Amino acid sequence: MxxxxxxxxxxxxxxxxxxxxxxxxxxxxxxxxxxxxxxxxxxxxxxxxxxxxxxxxxxxxxxxxxxxxxxxxxxxxxxxxxNRHFPEVARPILREIVEKTGETAVIGVLSEDGQSTIYVDKVESPSALRFSAKIGDRRPLYSSASGHVILAFGDREMAAAYMKKIKVQPLTPSGIASKAELKEAIDLARARGIAVTRNQSTEGVTGFGAPILGETGELIGSLVLAAPTSRIEVRMDEMSQLAKQTAVRISEIMGYND
The missing domain is CATH 1.10.10.10 (Winged helix-like DNA-binding domain superfamily/Winged helix DNA-binding domain)
Incomplete structure (x- = not known):
């Protein structure tokens, strides 16, 4: 030979x-x-x-x-x-989806006080006009795609307790302004398997959030693709599917097998 x-x-x-x-x-x-x-x-x-x-x-x-x-x-x-540490193991997949979509990808988890989502990893879009965030940044659960994922797919008792106590204050002119609107958004995310927020935490930004599951099916985080609303309007279905597919890939790495 x-x-x-x-x-x-x-x-x-x-x-x-x-x-x-x-x-x-x-x-x-x-x-x-x-x-x-x-x-x-x-x-x-x-x-x-x-x-x-x-x-x-x-x-x-x-x-x-x-x-x-x-x-x-x-x-x-x-x-x-x-050696399967979360969220570090997801970094290659984040890079891949950012390269494919040209938009920012972040991973969020529930904060210690149960009121916010915290960004624990990110890969930003190479575009000059992009969604930008820092690791450690927090967003209220009621006004972010990551937060909606946590409320829709996380612990039901935690979500119910949160809904009882939260005082919804819109962060943008078109932001969610009531518990009824929040409940509708959570129910829709649960039904579709994807949380989509437009101009909620930040005016001009659309987020697509999907659940990342652990080995036993528990929610361990959220995968969010975020982009300028003006640029993403014609790609809503595509971005929703890519967010779900990417979250499934990370879930599989973490041991989840549906």
């Missing part, structure tokens, strides 16, 4: 190993050499060589022709989970 051919083969082998481990993580069926070959569309000879290497490394074992994950695979998975 030539050096160039070897270089081409190595990436394919790495991908195939990951595909093998992915299949074996599904223990709802028994995986044999034949079934793995069919599922991965791979010749048995090359597949067998990779399986033997994984057995030698302790990542899988074989008994009665059935392949299963072994100790080293679980140890590796455990180490990955231990």
């Amino acid at each position: 030539t050096q160039n051919a070897s270089r081409r083969e190595n990436p394919r082998s790495a991908v195939r190993i990951l595909q093998i481990l992915d299949k074996l993580s599904d223990d709802s069926q028994e995986w044999t050499l034949s079934s793995l070959g069919r599922e991965l569309n791979s010749p048995k000879s090359s597949l067998l060589a990779l399986l033997r290497a994984l057995i030698d490394m302790g990542h899988i074992h074989q008994a009665g022709g059935i392949y299963k994950l072994d100790g080293e695979a679980f140890r590796l998975a455990s180490h990955i989970l231990l």
Whole structure:
């Protein structure tokens, strides 16, 4: 085999190993050499060589022709989970969505006092005209896309208590001005799976917020795409879908599997 051919083969082998481990993580069926070959569309000879290497490394074992994950695979998975820190793990996805949309992306979480959302990470739009925020900035729950996500998809008892006590004071001329308006916005966000706010905390800014879920399905934060209202009017549906898709990707990294 030539050096160039070897270089081409190595990436394919790495991908195939990951595909093998992915299949074996599904223990709802028994995986044999034949079934793995069919599922991965791979010749048995090359597949067998990779399986033997994984057995030698302790990542899988074989008994009665059935392949299963072994100790080293679980140890590796455990180490990955231990190093899965939120929101840092989401940063590459934030960069990707900003590059794709040209708009700012932020992650918000509930404040300690339960009254605000706090921006804990952000990647800003490269455009001179953009939504700009600092890490640590706070926005009232009632007037921000991130806050609406928390009220719509977070703890119901917390949201109910907040709704009872909050005094709604619009921050912009078109901002939410009553509990009835807030409840309508929260119900709409819950029904659509996305919170969209226009000119609420800041005049001239539209936000698209979607829930980020943890391993057990609990809300751990919100993903918000924010942009100048004047620029985003023709992209409302597109931005809503991208916000939801991006939040789902981050949720999957955090262990959520619907």
